[in-house]
Structures are given as C-alpha cells and as structure tokens.
Amino acid sequence: MPLSRREFARTSAAVAGAGIALTGSVGTLTAAPGAVAGARPQLGYGPLVPDPDGVLSLPAGFSYRVLAETGRTRLETGEPTPFKPDGTGCFAGTRGADVLVVNHELKGPHGDWEHPVPRLDGFVYDPAAAGGCTVVEVDRRGGEVRQRVGIAGTSTNCAGGTTPWGTWLTCEENSDRAGENGMTRDHGYVFEVDPLDVRANRDPRPIKALGRFDHEAAVVDVRRGHIYLTEDDKQPNGLFYRWVPPRGFRHGRGRLRTLADDAGTLQTMRCFDSGGRFVEDLSHAARAGVVYGVDWVDVADRDAREVPVRRQFADRAVTRGRKLEGMWWGDGGAYFVSSYARDEAPGGVPHDGQVWFYDPGRRTITLKVLLQVNPDPANGGLDGPDNITVSPHGGLIIAEDGEGLQHLFGATDDGRTYPLARNEVNLGTEEEPEYQEFTGVCFSPDGRTLYANIQEPGIMCAITGPWQRRG
Secondary structure, eight states, rough: OOOOOHHHHHHHHHTTTTOOOOOSSTTTTOOOOTOOTTTOOOOOTSOOOOTSSEEEEEEETOOOEEEEEESBBBBBOBBBBSOOOOEEEEEEEGOOOOEEEEEEEOBBBBBSSSSSOOOOTTTTTTTTTTTEEEEEEEEEOOOOOEEEEEHHHHOEEEEEOOOOOOOOEEESSSOOTSSSSTTTSOOOEEEOOSSOOGGGSSSSSGGGGGGGOOOOEEOOOOTOOOEEEEEEOOOTTTTTTEEEOTTOOOOOEEEEEEEESSOOEEEEEEEOOOOSOOEBBBOOSTTTEEEEEEEEEEEETTTTTOOOGGSSTTSSOOOOBBBEEEEEEEEEEEEEEEEETTTTTTTOBBBBBBEEETTTTEEEEEEEEEOOOOOGGGOOOOOOEEEEEOOOSSEEEEEEEESSSSSSEEEESSSSSEEEEEOOOOOOOOSOOOOOOOEEEEEESSOHHHHHETTTTTTTEEEEOOOOOOO
C-alpha cells in the first residue's frame, strides 16, 4: 500500500529529527545548530602519510598490498589481468580465503581493448563484448592470489551488489542493442555470478526481469526479497528502481536465472516532501537530514523495446537523480549515491555528492551525506562519491570519482566525512597531474581487510590497519 501524503506529513518531523544537518567536503563542514565544540570524538584515523612507492597514502599504522594489476599479473589460464576493475564483492572462501568478484568496466568491442576479459569457452554471453567479471581468491595465510574468469562477453560492468545467499549481481551500464557498436546480443542487463561454484557461471543468462537500462548497482532486501537498482544516466536523469518478486518466489543460489523475463513487477521511485509536494529531482534537497516519502510507480516496458525505461514516464511522474551510482544494503535499508548535480539540477541545488538511505519499513528516503560543490578539487576536497560500502566499524566507506585528487573516504552516521586513502598514481605530468577514480570498495567478511581498486592503470589493493569504531 502506498504511503499517503497525509500520513507522511504527520510523521516526517519526527523522522527528520534523527538527521544532523552536516554538509560539505573536508574543510567545509558546517556543524548543526546547538552542537557543542569538542563533544565529538576525532574523525577518521589521522592525516594521510605520503607513500614512497607512489600508490596509496594511508594513515599511520595502515598498510596496503597490491593483489592484481592490469597487464602484469595473470589469470590461471595465462591471460593478463583485465583492464578497468570496478564494482567488487567479497565472500568467505575455504580455509580462511577471501574470494572477490571484480567487475571490469569495458565498453564496446572485444578487439578495442588491449586487456579485455578473456573469452573463456562456456562463460561468454556475447563474444563481441569486452567486459565481464574476474574471480580473485586471496589466501591470507600463504599470501597466494589466484585469478580466473567468472563471466565474459558482457558490456561496461560497472557496479552491482552482493546477495544474502552468497553471489554477486553484476550490472551492465550500457544498453546497446544487437547490431549497435559491434554487439551481437542485447545489453543493459543484470547477471548473477557465483564466486565459489565455477559450474554455476557457465552459459551466462541475463536476468531480464530486472529490466534493461544503464544499470549501476543492485542490492537485495534480506527480509522482503525486493531488489533495488540504480541507473546512471542523463537527459533525462536516471531513476531508482525496485523489483518485487512474484508471489511464492523464493530466493537462493541460481534462482534468479530461472525467472521468466516478465516475472514480478519492476517499479520506480516517486517522492514527495512533508507538505505533500512532488519532488522532481533529488537535487532539490539542500541539507542533510531531509526526508522524503516514497511511492512506487510500475514500469510498463522493462525491456525498453521501443523507448528507454527512464523516458517512459511523463514529466513530474517520477523522481530522478543525476548519476545514481553505488549502493549497499545495511542498517535495514539501502544506502545509495547521487554522485553530483551541478548544472544538471533541474530546479534543484547544485552539489558534488549525496548519499541517501531508503528505509523500506517507513517508506522514506533520508539524505545522510551532502557534499557541497568542491571549490578546489586539486588540493584535496572530497567530491563525486561513487562505489560505497557499509563499514563493520561504523558509518560508510566511499570511493571517490570526482575532480582532482581521488580518495577513499569515510562518512559517519551524522554525515561528517574524513579521508582514509589517497591515490598517488599520477597518470599525467608533474605540471598537470591526473589521478583516476577508486572503485570496488568492500570489506572482507571478518572486517579486517578493506579491498579497493584504482581503476586506471588497474590496481587491486588490500588495506589493513588498526580499525576502530567510527560513526
């Protein structure tokens, strides 16, 4: 049953009171009215120490290890590690190993890339496409790292999400049709990858019930079985989706690929404020702590046979967001990112990053983190959040994909931010430095290791240190 605007208006004041209005990037934080100076514990883990090897700067006491690098390390079948690692999930393997599934955000024909995902026989969806996933097993006792193909022949595998039953949902952020850009099959789908069962990944099949659009991330509501999906697109801006399973469907390993193409119901979000006014775009929220009520609107043609899904809705029918990107399930709901909205904010307030929390019980979204427009990205201000994970040590860890310097940064429960790592791999010159985004941020199941990628030149790192409760 949709949440009525009258019901939301009665309860919104109490819900909004739980959020503290803190906004901005490092150096531009603004405290909530009435906050007592010195009453909060120190943020983060201290200043970042420059790395003499020029890879990662970390706080004192932390260290990193390079696990895989494009073109240098190799898969078990002999091919080089593929390019552009992106969204990543970590799972518990045998004998204490961590097993990671790594997306590779490779768009277009296989032959256009020096290091595509290898077309392993039996694991290819479209032989024309360059993307896919690798599976990286890290034996933390002996230090050995093994890599293999999980799925191949998909396009622009960007983010995704872990499932409660121990698999990875990889998302194609590209919706080329067969015959477009050299592709031989339709793209824009979600695929399931099993990190532990090699045979389960043979003959890849798209989960068409989850729609065909420029997917970014996916998470599963553990209690209700709903799947939430973000869309990174513009003109018009992308949408936040919910898939409701058909009556009697039970989730489990490999069950999603058995679904009919039209199984369940795909819906998209429509928001309204405490006065019952429709919210056109998420950029209308000008401060952290803002709460919107949520209704859900059915998608008519989820496979976008004639019109892209996001264009199937009239103006003011649904709520949009600029660059809806990373998402992670935690605290009984879904944290999701709108990475920036500058001149793309229709009637809204420009920003350089938002993190929202969808509460399925209350049927609300709350703006948890708001990064103001970064006036000086070259000198380290945080902007452009992308991949995200919920930290077992409290708060969030976010991968930056913005302007200038690139960081992994933390966000506390009340919306304050702190740097955790800085990318020191300069792909430009000393006069005009260039640093690429962090991706694939996720913790090991025991919470001791933080994994993250530097997308270019393609480096996967394991970060360890004196983790403490933050947030």
